Every structure is written in structure tokens, then in C-alpha cells.
């Protein structure tokens with residue numbers, strides 16, 4: 001069934017687990033996520049970015065998710081719009097039937113320019129008023145994703161600040177977070193703690209100086225009843241990087257957020273953990289390997305099946321690691 005994000009995160013908070021929110025663009029991702037959820041009895045959050053909407057089109061994404069709900073009626077599903085850049089973008093998704101939207105007012109309508117605190121409060125509060133009137137949940141964001149190692153914002157394409165950011169911009173302030181939640185009444189708050197979108201998050205396995213789990217603890221202590229969201233939460237599996245490079249890929253050495261750090265953040269109020277890159281890496285690795293090992297195959301279903309299986313394994317591992325598993329039937 002389609003449920004609101006609020007209902008699902010309230011359950012996760014009560015029973016102290018986390019829920020991976022996977023980005024979806026196509027059938028293979030939706031199937032991998034749903035099959036893994038069904039096999040582990042996990043509730044599901046699927047989210048569509050602006051990039052996904054321009055790739056597949058909002059109607060196709062919506063119907064893929066509705067098809068998933070029809071095929072897996074026992075799994076609660078949140079259909080979430082990732083990184084909305086204005087109240088009107090969020091309004092369109094609400095009209096399309098999304099059960100949750102993100103109003104990312106930390107960046108302007110271009111999805112790149114950091115905004116003022118007042119602007120962020122204003123667009124988020126307006127979105128909450130509209131969404132709540134329709135029974136739709138809202139995620140806000142305070143702070144900008146970016147690398148504490150380089151001071152750079154990360155992601156070239158897609159959503160992410162452009163250029164250089166200050167440490168202050170890249171670490172959400174607990175006091176400001178409390179004020180923001182009180183003023184906007186968001187259902188969930190995305191915070192910045194040193195992660196960034198994409199595969200190139202850290203040049204070395206992250207330590208506390210570049211991945212500020214302590215900051216999450218401080219925010220959670222200040223606003224214990226707010227559901228926190230961590231963006232840029234891919235772990236960048238070293239085994240998939242190796243497969244990609246073994247079969248013709250050229251990706252430089254890079255590191256993501258270790259699963260143990262994600263488990264630690266769940267202990268401190270993080271309930272929604274956004275993952276896109278890990279499924280991309282697994283899909284690409286599996287397809288590269290299949291193509292190299294089966295040079296005479298030309299049926300796309302064969303290599304897409306290999307990619308679906310690879311993504312399924314990541315989803316299953318995250319559902320188990322975050323203790324999402326076993327909760328679908330309890331919501």
C-alpha cells in the first residue's frame with residue numbers, strides 16, 4: 001500500500017531502525033528494491049529526482065511505483081519526490097500522487113546556489129502548508145552537502161551546490177535546526193555532516209574529521225523528536241569498483257560512507273538513508289562483467305537481469321544492516 005513518509009518514519013523512530021531511500025529511474029531498480037523488500041519484510045521508500053523525471057518521465061515513474069504496489073501488496077511504499085527546488089515543483093508532484101516531497105530550500109531554484117536561512121524557512125513552510133493539507137509529508141534540508149576534505153560541493157551534474165563552501169555551510173547547526181523545525185513543521189529534516197552526492201565522497205576511508213557523526217548526535221540531542229535524513233549515503237562498495245575496473249571501466253580510487261557509520265547514525269535519529277550511487281555502481285559492474293564474459297549475447301534481458309540481481313543484493317544487505325527487515329508487516 002502507498003503510505004505517507006510520516007507514518008513510516010514514526011514507526012522507524014519508535015522501533016529505532018533506519019530505512020534506505022533508493023532513487024529509482026527504471027524497471028530494473030524498482031524490481032530489485034521490491035524483491036529485496038519482499039524477501040526481508042522491509043518497508044520501502046522509492047524516490048524520484050528531477051533527473052529521473054526527465055529520464056523516464058513522471059507518469060512512467062509513477063506507474064512503475066504503482067505497479068510495484070500492485071505486485072507487492074504486503075509492502076508499505078512511500079513514493080517520494082527527491083530534492084524539489086521550489087514549492088511549485090512540489091505541488092506538481094503532489095498532484096501526480098506522490099505521498100511525500102522534499103523541498104530542498106538549502107539551494108535555490110537552480111539546485112546549485114546556496115540560499116539564505118530566511119529563504120529556506122519561507123519556501124519550506126509554504127510547502128508544508130500545502131502538502132499537509134493534502135496528507136503529504138515534507139522533508140526539508142538545512143545545510144549544504146559538501147566535502148570537508150576539499151571544501152568543494154561535489155556532484156557536477158544533478159543536485160548539489162557549485163564551487164567552494166565553508167565548513168559552517170557543510171555542517172548543520174543544532175540550534176538553527178531546532179528553530180527551522182519549529183518554524184516550518186517539516187516531517188523530516190535532511191542534515192549536512194560531510195557527505196556529498198555521487199561516487200567521489202572521500203579520498204580515504206572517512207574518519208571523524210571528514211564525516212561528522214558527532215554533529216548528528218548533537219542535532220539529535222537538541223531535537224530528539226525530529227526524524228533525520230542523511231543524503232549522500234552510498235557506501236561505494238570497493239568490490240564493485242574493482243569489478244568495474246577489471247572489465248574495462250576507468251574509475252579512480254574513492255570511498256563512500258561505511259555501513260557501520262550509517263548504523264551508528266541510525267542510533268542517533270537518522271531514519272531515512274538516501275542511496276543512489278551504490279545501485280548505479282552495482283548495475284554498471286554487473287553489466288560490464290556480463291558483456292565481457294558473454295560476448296555473443298545480444299538479448300538485453302540477459303544483462304539487465306544480471307544488473308537487477310546485483311542491485312537486489314545491495315538492497316537486501318542495506319535492509320538487513322539498518323534493521324529495516326522484519327518491519328513491513330508491522331506498519
Ligand code: G3H
Nearest residue numbers: 049051052158159197276
Ligand atoms: O540527488 C541525487 C541523486 O543521486 C539523484 O541524481 O539527479 O542524477 O538523478 P540524479
Ligand code: 13P
Nearest residue numbers: 198232233234274276277
Ligand atoms: P548517493 O549519491 O550517495 O547515493 O546519495 C543519493 C542521495 O542523497 C539522493 O538524494
Ligand code: ZN
Nearest residue numbers: 197231232274
Ligand atoms: Zn540527496
